Amino acid sequence: MKIAIVLIILVVGSVIFHFVSPWYFTPIASNWGTIDDTINITFWVTGIVFVAVNLFLAYAVIRYQKKKNTKAHYEPENKKLELGLTVFTTVGVAIMLAPGLFVWAKFIEVPEDAHVVEAVGQQWQWTFRFPGKDGVLGKTEVAHITPANPFGINPKDPAGRDDILINSNEVHLPKDKPVKVVLRSKDVLHNFAVPQFRVKMDLVPGMVTYVWFTPIKEGSFEILCEELCGLAHHTMRGRVVVDSVEDYQAWLNRQPTFAQTLKVAEGNPEQGKALYAVCGACHGQNGEGNLAMNSPNLTSLPEWYLVRQLEYYKKGIRGAHKDDPLGQQMAAMAGTLANTKSIRDVAAYISTFSDSPADKTVEGDPSSGYSYYVTCGTCHGKEGEGNFGLSAPQLVGQHDWYIKRQLENFKQGIRGKHPDDQFGFQMVLMARVLQDEQAVDDLIAYLNSLNDK
Template identity: 40%
Template sequence: MIMAAVLALIVVASVLFHFINPWWFTPLASNWKSMDDTITITLVITGIFFVAINLFLVYTLVRYRHREGRRAAHEPHGRSESEYRSQKRRYLSEPENKRLERWLIGISTVGIMALLAPGLVVYASYVKAPPDALTIEVLGQQWQWRFRMPGADNKLGLTETRFVTPTNPFGLDPADPAGQDDILVSDQEIHIPLGRPVHMMLRSHDVLHDFFAPNFRARMNMVPGQISTFWFTPTVAGRFEAMCSQLCGVGHPNMRAHVVVEDAAGYQAWLKGLETFAMTQKPPSSEGGVVGQGRALAAAKGCVACHSIDGSPRVGPSWKGLYGKTENMRDGSTALVDDAYLGAFIRDPQARGVKGFAPVMPKIPLSDEEVAALVAYIKNLGPAPPAAATEQKAQR
C-alpha cells in the first residue's frame, strides 16, 4: 500500500509540475515551429502512457496485494479448466503467454515508430537548406566562436589544416581566389538579415562543441574533422543569445555569442565594416600593426575566451588595465605586470600563478615576435574603468 501511495503521489506531482513549472521553450524566432509541435506531440503521448501505466501499477498493487490465506495461481489464456487441471504442472513451470507477448511487441514497435517518425521528418528538412540560403561557416574553438561568409563571388574559399596560423585560423588556402574576398568575423556576434534562410556550416578547431541558439531552435554538434549543417529562417528582429552546449573545458561557460537579426539595410551596413581574408593577410608595418597582430593572435589562440578586454571577470585576469598593475601571486608574493612579467607568463603560465585564478592556462608555443605582439596589445588596452575594476575585485 505504501508503494501504491508513492506511485500515485509521483503521478500527481509530475502532472502538476508540467503545468506550473516556470521553465519552457524560449520565444520562437525562426521558421521551426514544427520542432515545437513535434516535442508537444511527444510529450502528450508519453505523458498519457506515463499516467496510464503508473495508475495501472497502483491498481494492481492494491487489487492483488498480499492477504492471509490467498495464493496466486497462473491460468493460461484460452485454456479450459479441465485442460488446465490436467497440465497444471507444465503451465506453472512455463507461465509465458506467447500470444500476449507478440501483441505487446507489435504494439510497442508501432508506438516507437510513430514517436520517431515526426522527428525524423523534421530532421530531414532541418539539414537540407534551400538553394537561396545565406551560407555562414561557424568555427568553434576553445573557448570562442568565429564566423565566415562568402564575399562578392558568393563562394567560400577552400580550407586545409596545414594553412591554419594565428592570422589564418580558418585555414584558408592563400592560393585560392575564391577565398580572398571571404568575410571573416572574429567578434562574438554575427548579423543575419530578417526573413532570409541561413545555411549554417559548423566545424570544430579542437574538441567537441555544440552551437545552440535556442530562439531559432538551432542546435548541432561540432565534431573535429567533419562538417555539420542545418538551416533556419529568422522571423523576428532582435539580438539573440547563442552558446556552446557541449562541455568543452574550463572556459565552457564563457563560450557565448549573439545573433543579431536586422533588416537588409542594417545588415549591409554591418557587412561594410568587416574585413576580408585578403585584408587580414597584410603584414604589419608600424607599431599599430604590431598591436593589430597581437589582437589577431589573441583571437586566434583563444586568449580572449579567458581574458576579457573590457575589465569584466572571466577564467583569467582581464587584460584591461593589467599592464602596470601589481598582482598578488598564489605563493604570497607580489609582481609588477610589465613586459618581462607578461613575456614570462605567456611562455610558461604554470611557473607562477595569480591568486584567485585557477592554474588552467595551457602552454602555447609562440615565437618571440608573437609574444612581443601580445604584450604590445595588452599595453595598448589602457586602464580599466573604475566600475569594471571594482566588479573584477568583487568577483575575485
C-alpha cells in the same frame, strides 16, 4: 497501500507540474516549429504511458495485496496480453519516431536560395566568415592559421580573397531569409546551438557539418556550445543578432575582407620606436614597468596581445569603466596612436625588448595556488607561457601586483564586461573561481614560483 498512495501522488504531481511549470521552451524565432511539434508528440506518448503504467501499478498493489489463506496464481505466459503489449508499444514508438523522420528530411534539405555563413569553433570562442561577391568560401587549412590569418584561409585560393571575416563572437543575420550555417572546428568537438532557433549540430574536427534555418524575429539570441569541449566549456558563448535586411547589409558592408586584412602591414619596430617615447614615460624605456606609476611590465606580453589590448583601449572596449581610472589613463594614451598601423609599429618595437625580471610583492601559499592554477593553465599553459591558439597571453615574467589588480577587476566586472570583449567575458567567469583575496594571493604565489624556474 503506502506505496500505492506514493505512486498516485507521483503521477498527479508530475502532471500538474508539467502544465503549470514556469520552465518551458524559449519562444521560437525560426521556421522550425515542427521541432516543437515533434517534441510535444513525444511528451504526450511518453506521458500517457507514464500515467498508465504507474496507475496500473498502484491498482495492482491495492487489488492484489497479500491476504491470509490465499495463494498467488501463476500464469507463465499470456499470448493475448503479449500480442496487445507488442502492438501497443509498436504503435507508440512509431508515433514518436515517424514525425521526427519527416522533420529530419527537411532539416537536411537546404533551400536553394539560402545564403551561407561559416561558424568556426575553437576553445572557447566563436568566429564567423561570409563568402564575398563570388558567393564561394575560400579553402582553409590548419597549417595556414597565424596571428594575421586566424581563420586559416589559403592565401593562394582566389575564392578566399573576398571572404568577409567576423573575428568576433557576434554575428548578424537578416530576418526572413533562409541561411545555411557551415560548421568547422579548429581543435576539439564543439556543438552549435541556438535554443530559440531549435537547431543544434556538432562541429567535428576534420569535417564540415551544417544546419539551416530562417530567422523570423528580430532580436539578439545566444549561441551555446552544447558539447563538453574542455574546462572552460561554459564560457563558450556567442550571439546571433537578427536584423532587418537593410540593417544587416549595412553591418556586413562594414566588415573587412580577407584581402583587406592581408594589406595591414606588419609592425615596423623602427617606426614604433618614436611612438613608444610616450609609453616609456610610464612603462620604462625598456618596457620593464614601474610600480610607482602603476605600469606593468611589457616585455612578457606577446605582440598579438599588445595589439589587441591597444585596440581595445582605443575603441573604448577597455578602460572606459568609471571605476577604472588607470584604464582610463591608458585609453587616453592609446588615443594618441593614429591608426592600426601605429599600434602594430609600437607593439613590434616593444617585442624587441629583452625580458625583464618581475617584482615579487604578493605573499601567498604556492601549494594552495597550484590547485587554482590548474584551471588557469588550461589556457595560459602549464608553465604560464601563454597560448596564441587560445588567445591567452603569457603570465610568467609579469608583475604580480598587476596580475592581482586585473583579477580583481575581472571579478568586480570593471574589466571584461564590454559586449565586444569576448575574451574578457571568459575571464570574468573564470576569475570567479577565486573566492577571496587569499585565493588570489595563493594563485599569484604559485605564478611567482614559475618565474623562479
